[in-house]
Amino acid sequence: MMIQNKNIWHKEGTQGSPPENHPDQEILVPFGFQQIPKKEKVGRTLRHFNTVAAKYDFMNTLLSFGIHYLWKRTAIEMLHLKPGDRVLDVCGGTGDLAVLAVRSVDLSGKVIIYDINRKMMQVGRAKRNQSGRRNRIEFIQGDAESISFPDDSFDAAMVGFGIRNLTHMDLGFKEMHRILKPGGKIMCLEFSKPTAPLFRWLYDIYSFHVIPFLGKVLVGSRQAYLLLPESIRVFPLPEELSALLRDIGFHKVSYRRLTNGIAVVHVAEKR
Numbered sequence: 188m189m190i191q192n193k194n195i196w197h198k199e200g201t202q203g204s205p206p207e208n209h210p211d212q213e214i215l216v217p218f219g220f221q222q223i224p225k226k227e228k229v230g231r232t233l234r235h236f237n238t239v240a241a242k243y244d245f246m247n248t249l250l251s252f253g254i255h256y257l258w259k260r261t262a263i264e265m266l267h268l269k270p271g272d273r274v275l276d277v278c279g280g281t282g283d284l285a286v287l288a289v290r291s292v293d294l295s296g297k298v299i300i301y302d303i304n305r306k307m308m309q310v311g312r313a314k315r316n317q318s319g320r321r322n323r324i325e326f327i328q329g330d331a332e333s334i335s336f337p338d339d340s341f342d343a344a345m346v347g348f349g350i351r352n353l354t355h356m357d358l359g360f361k362e363m364h365r366i367l368k369p370g371g372k373i374m375c376l377e378f379s380k381p382t383a384p385l386f387r388w389l390y391d392i393y394s395f396h397v398i399p400f401l402g403k404v405l406v407g408s409r410q411a412y413l414l415l416p417e418s419i420r421v422f423p424l425p426e427e428l429s430a431l432l433r434d435i436g437f438h439k440v441s442y443r444r445l446t447n448g449i450a451v452v453h454v455a456e457k458r
């Protein structure tokens with residue numbers, strides 16, 4: 188079922204938790220512009236990343252003209268990591284953020300890539316091995332909505348282009364809050380809405396026509412690459428995301444728009 192067309196950006200209520208005391212099978216959640224049964228979302232997300240894993244890094248670089256590396260570098264700088272820090276890279280995938288972060292935490296620190304999809308992490312292994320800090324990066328397979336680490340056990344948690352994929356984004360942020368030590372920092376890098384109307388118009392054409400076309404030609408799936416712009420559209424805008432982080436208990440919430448707002452980095456701290 189289509190919930191909105193591409194002229195509409197995020198509307199409150201299109202993502203987040205379903206009403207309480209509601210049987211699972213009747214609850215619909217967004218998967219791009221479709222509304223699907225809640226219980227199907229994890230499986231469909233897994234299949235989506237199985238489809239794109241092998242060419243994920245190549246496509247990211249191609250579709251962003253390489254700019255995603257600059258966004259990731261800026262996002263890591265905003266986290267102000269220190270030598271010795273323990274960092275959780277939630278939805279870490281093929282490990283770009285982890286490889287950048289490990290340089291700052293030095294030989295006494297550690298970065299754990301935590302992702303539900305084995306294939307994505309397998310693609311990241313070569314990158315980890317070439318990072319020069321092979322034994323400072325670990326992979327753990329698990330669900331970001333139920334993180335398998337104790338309370339107060341990390342100095343920083345980060346999520347890059349991953350929180351959009353969760354069934355309950357708020358649960359993901361709550362889990363990141365739980366595993367952080369008091370004073371620990373969170374960083375979230377996500378796609379958002381460009382601010383300049385003309386640029387936004389060009390970006391729309393690129394997102395809804397060029398990206399799915401390249402997805403079809405290069406990865407064999409137009410649908411997988413249509414999910415990208417659609418899921419961006421139903422994702423909260425920066426002020427809404429800041430409010431959610433505050434509600435969860437983070438303070439010192441701030442954000443920075445990158446490339447006219449195509450991507451946004453949020454940072455915040457656990458009290």
Ligand SMILES: C[S@@+](CC[C@H](N)C(=O)[O-])C[C@H]1O[C@@H](n2cnc3c(N)ncnc32)[C@H](O)[C@@H]1O
Pocket residue numbers: 232236277278279280281282283284301302303304307329330331332346347348349352353354
């Ligand atoms: C778009 S990729 C981002 C990868 C990486 N962070 C980056 O910046 O390139 C999103 C990742 O989120 C992971 N993911 C989706 N749902 C998840 C969940 N419930 N728990 C953990 N990881 C999940 C996917 O497997 C995928 O690797």
